[in-house]
Amino acid sequence: MESLNKHFSVLAKAAFQRHGFASEQLAAQWAVIVGPELAKATSPEKIKWPQTAQSQSQKLGGTLVIRAQAGRALDVHYEITRIIEKVNQFLGYGAISAVKVLATADVPPPPTPAKRPPRPETLAAWGQEMGGIEDDELKAALARLGAELSPKGPTHSPFSTGEIRGFDHPPTSSRKFT
Numbered sequence: 001m002e003s004l005n006k007h008f009s010v011l012a013k014a015a016f017q018r019h020g021f022a023s024e025q026l027a028a029q030w031a032v033i034v035g036p037e038l039a040k041a042t043s044p045e046k047i048k049w050p051q052t053a054q055s056q057s058q059k060l061g062g063t064l065v066i067r068a069q070a071g072r073a074l075d076v077h078y079e080i081t082r083i084i085e086k087v088n089q090f091l092g093y094g095a096i097s098a099v100k101v102l103a104t105a106d107v108p109p110p111p112t113p114a115k116r117p118p119r120p121e122t123l124a125a126w127g128q129e130m131g132g133i134e135d136d137e138l139k140a141a142l143a144r145l146g147a148e149l150s151p152k153g154p155t156h157s158p159f160s161t162g163e164i165r166g167f168d169h170p171p172t173s174s175r176k177f178t
Contacts, residue, residue, distance in 0.1 A: 026090065033090045034083055041072040045102070047095075063098040073103035118147035125153040 026047075031039035048063040064087060068076040076083075080099045087096045126143035133139045146154065 026087065029090070033086050034079075038076065038079060038083075041069045042066050042076055048100075059095055060093075061097045062095050063100055064096045065100045065102060067102050067104050067106070070103045070105055073101050076101050118144065118151065122147045122151060122153050129154045 026033070027044055030042075030044055034042065043066070045065045045067050048065060049059050050061050052061075064083070066076065066083070080101070083099055084096050088094050123143050126146035127139060129146065130139045130142050133142070
């Protein structure tokens with residue numbers, strides 16, 4: 001039994017060449033070429049070759065067209081020099097001389113990390129902190145909020161927004177104003 005992966009390059013070669021890709025590996029290895037962070041927000045669409053490059057065996061002076069998430073297009077624009085360098089390094093010669101960035105909404109957004117539910121002991125500590133509240137639903141909601149903002153539980157450090165304990169008088173500035 002043969003794997004489809006073995007025949008993929010033969011099947012897809014015509015489609016990739018229609019979009020100007022000399023090698024289907026450019027699209028397949030995009031994350032390796034530009035790095036995982038940039039690959040999450042971009043995808044190569046095609047390479048536009050100048051009219052003089054059609055007859056050359058190693059085409060030169062192409063413009064790589066990249067789709068980028070609308071909010072990240074400016075970031076990608078700042079990385080154009082590095083993208084050209086990395087793509088040319090991957091291809092083994094100076095095939096790309098320019099990059100055109102298309103801002104679009106159809107590049108899938110990067111995956112968001114899954115949230116961990118708060119630990120039961122943290123929720124209990126925040127629940128005790130809300131002792132003066134009668135409404136159980138409100139108390140539970142505030143405990144969840146507190147656990148989200150401070151996963152280690154309530155704190156009474158001088159840097160918290162709560163009551164400052166351990167000071168006989170409020171701190172003053174060391175500057176002398178006259």
